[in-house]
Amino acid sequence: GEDVEQSLFLSVREGDSSVINCTYTDSSSTYLYWYKQEPGAGLQLLTYIFSNMDMKQDQRLTVLLNKKDKHLSLRIADTQTGDSAIYFCAPRGGGKLIFGQGTELSVKP
Amino acid sequence: DVKVTQSSRYLVKRTGEKVFLECVQDMDHENMFWYRQDPGLGLRLIYFSYDVKMKEKGDIPEGYSVSREKKERFSLILESASTNQTSMYLCASSLDRGMNTEAFFGQGTRLTVV
Numbered sequence A: 001g002e003d004v005e006q007s008l009f010l011s012v013r014e015g016d017s018s019v020i021n022c023t024y025t026d027s028s029s030t031y032l033y034w035y036k037q038e039p040g041a042g043l044q045l046l047t048y049i050f051s052n053m054d055m056k057q058d059q060r061l062t063v064l065l066n067k068k069d070k071h072l073s074l075r076i077a078d079t080q081t082g083d084s085a086i087y088f089c090a091p092r093g094g095g096k097l098i099f100g101q102g103t104e105l106s107v108k109p
Numbered sequence B: 001d002v003k004v005t006q007s008s009r010y011l012v013k014r015t016g017e018k019v020f021l022e023c024v025q026d027m028d029h030e031n032m033f034w035y036r037q038d039p040g041l042g043l044r045l046i047y048f049s050y051d052v053k054m055k056e057k058g059d060i061p062e063g064y065s066v067s068r069e070k071k072e073r074f075s076l077i078l079e080s081a082s083t084n085q086t087s088m089y090l091c092a093s094s095l096d097r098g099m100n101t102e103a104f105f106g107q108g109t110r111l112t113v114v
Helices: none
Strands: A004-006 A009-013 A018-024 A031-037 A043-050 A055-058 A061-066 A071-076 A085-093 A103-108 B004-006 B010-013 B019-025 B031-038 B042-049 B064-070 B073-078 B087-094 B109-113
Touching: A004 A085, A009 A018, A018 A085, A018 A103, A031 A061, A043 A055, A043 A061, A043 A071, A071 A085, B004 B087, B010 B019, B019 B031, B019 B087, B019 B109, B031 B064, B031 B073, B042 B064, B042 B073, B073 B087
Parallel strands: A009 A103, B010 B109
Antiparallel strands: A004 A018, A018 A071, A031 A043, A031 A085, A055 A061, A061 A071, A085 A103, B004 B019, B019 B073, B031 B042, B031 B087, B064 B073, B087 B109
């Protein structure tokens, strides 16, 4: 079946950039999503990219897609303590979302 | 705002009990999903439903069943709870099968089976 891989932890200092990486296997994914989960909460959609795009920028967020290598990344500029959360990559395969393991981002002051 | 409501935030049940987890959405969404979330494993899809009385198995359906008698409600059933079903359960809904439809999540139910 489909597989999505993310590293489990990332630690950065406040003000630095964070880059969270994701690799996936389903080449039919048309939309690829990033979700954020704050402590004790459900998931919320952060941003997404359509598969015919290489890059999408949304304020402090930049999504890069390398479709050939099936690699997706999320860059957060000027990372703040409020960005501390778990970030999930989720390519959409058919009608369902397939989630990675989630990357726990820790932002140190 | 779309709201997905799970009936309980925390549940403690005994091994062998039948457990019902309820999820209700208020935006007339066609699709509903049940995931379980475990550390290091991310979210794994248990069951999903595209329409009333319709269900499809996800990646880990064993030990679970679901019911969707009304469009707004999707129930997850543990027929005989076991300790390896201790987990965080997340319900989600999305508008339809269109390729770009955002999924909205409930707050989660943390189930402990003792």
